[in-house]
Amino acid sequence: MGVPGVTICQDPVTSSNIFISYRREDASAYAGRLCDHLTAIAGTRRVFMDVEAIAPGQNFALRIDQTINSCQAVLVVIGPKWKSILLERLGSEHEDYVRHEIESALKRKTKVIPVLVGGAVLAELSDVPAAIEEIRFHQAFEIRDSSFRDDCDRLARELGLLSRNKLRSAAMATVAAFVALLLVLIAWRGLHAWQERRRVNNQAAQWMTTAKTQMKLGEYESAYRSSTQALKLRPSDKDTLNQQTDAAMVWLEHFSVVGDDDGTKDLAAGQLSELMGVLDGALSRTNGKEARSADILAHLGWAHWLNQHIAEKEFGSAAPDLYRQAISIDPANVYANAMLGNWLLQTNGKVDEAMRCFSAALSKGRERPLVRAMELGGMLYNDAGGVPVQAAKALNDMRKNDEPLEDGYRSRFLAVDFSPTNSNEFLNSILTAVPPEESLKTYLWLDNGPASEGQELKRQFIAARVLELQGRKSEAISAYSTLKGKLAGAPVDGRILEHVADSLSRLAGGPIADGRLPGRP
Secondary structure, eight states: OOSTTOOOOSOOOSTTEEEEEOOHHHHHHHHHHHHHHHHHHHOTTTEEOSOOOOOTTOOHHHHHHHHHHTEEEEEEEEOTTHHHHHHHTTTOSSOOHHHHHHHHHHHTTOEEEEEEOTTOOGGGGTTOOGGGGGGGGSOOEEOOGGGHHHHHHHHHHHTTSOOHHHHHHHHHHHHHHHHHHHHHHHHHHHHHHHHHHHHHHHHHHHHHHHHHHHHHTTOHHHHHHHHHHHHHHSTTOHHHHHHHHHHHHHHHHTOOOOOOSHHHHHHHHHHHHHHHHHHHHHHHTSOSSSHHHHHHHHHHHHHHHHHHHTSOOOSSOSHHHHHHHHHHHOTTOHHHHHHHHHHHHHTTOOHHHHHHHHHHHHHTTSSHHHHHHHHHHHHTTOOSTTHHHHHHHHHHHHHHTTOOOOHHHHHHHHHTTTOTTSOHHHHHHHHTSSOHHHHHHHHHHHOOSOOOHHHHHHHHHHHHHHHHHTTOHHHHHHHHHHHHHHHTTOSSOHHHHHHHHHHHHHHHHSSOOOOOOOSOO
16 A cells, blocks of 8 residues: 555456545454455456555546546445544645545545444444535445455445355355365364363363362362362353352351451451352252252351351341241251251240250251251350250260260360359259269260369369269268368369368258259359
8 A cells, every 4th residue: 555544446447346445544454354355256357455556756636536437336444433533634734545535436426335344333424524425325334243244245246246146156156165174174173172171171170179178178168169160160060060059058067257357247248148149049950849958048047147147247137037948848957957956046045946956957867066066056155044954965965976076165064064163053953964973974074184183173073963963972971071171272163162061061961952953153
């Protein structure tokens, strides 16, 4: 091209030539493709664009006029920047050859067709200079990216370059020319697609394996994140969806955040919202009546409970309704019963209903550590009537079944519920929650650490109290008397010495008054 944005017919030898006018800065690529397509149909001597045949010193405007005068039609290729460039060059010291091309064609009554490309619209032709204003009344033709070849063929028919029969023949010839190549491409793409699927499946499998390993290591959030990565690679795979759901539920079971500032609450709120979204989607994939539906509903309830108490984003939690909905589907559902029991204990609900829930959850024989954590967690700071006695029963049951107990629970129940410094009435209620000889075993099971002098004396006191509660009066008196001598000056709470003195006095006067009153002093 001799001058940017100007097109010149190199060899106008017939009256059926096509002149393509465009701006380099606006639509050079579209103009080039259009020229190539029309040239393939009509031949190189009938379509003119971007030649460099102007001799030095030749009048450029005159050469444009001569060229257009010999052409049947002028195609004005208009892209999104066409009008803005036109307006910028008004009054410029540089000649706007594209505007001159259009003026020349309009003066000679040459057929002018605005060709809209690149998403350009007819508004590009509004408010143009008066000299080319007539172009607004010429029928425009749009060439779209998605149907470029078909649109070019329609334009060729419009110009008379290609009849329907010729178009059909050309299309058939084109198809025939590409059949062999197409078959090769199909085979190649099939192989490539198979290789890509294999690569994606292998990568997804690696993420799933990583998630399972992280789950075993107790890295529950990481396991959820890994399964989510696998799901991005296989978004519709049922096994991957189920693994992400399982990871989300286990993370919720062990969910915790550190700190109490607003940033921590917002972090928890974001994580819980994400997990609730995953569980909502998982629930929609069930029939709403199977055991998995109940599992998901229970964990949704737990997420709402955490969102209320940790993130502080809810008021009046939806948790109990979701738990009960789960239980209506699966009456012995481990998660729903354990979580509802915990909710009842933490909200001062009915203790007997809570214990029925825990009993149902334990009857399944599954997820016992989780059920116990829900049960003991709800009892840990609960002084409501009957709760400490139920805690003693649960601990005794765990001991007999050789269930593990976290050190935090162990030290808390030992120091509070089973403490020798409790009132006689409260301590008696704890030690008679189960047969007293089992209570002693449970106390020693809780107090499984190295015995200091003070701790050994506490053990002896509990043993003496168990003898008293069993009605073994002489043995109890002997045990208390021996203990009384040891307590003088020993590093223990003075209330234990008072209890020993009271017990000796009571035993000397008659049968023990066994008032089993709930509640700690």
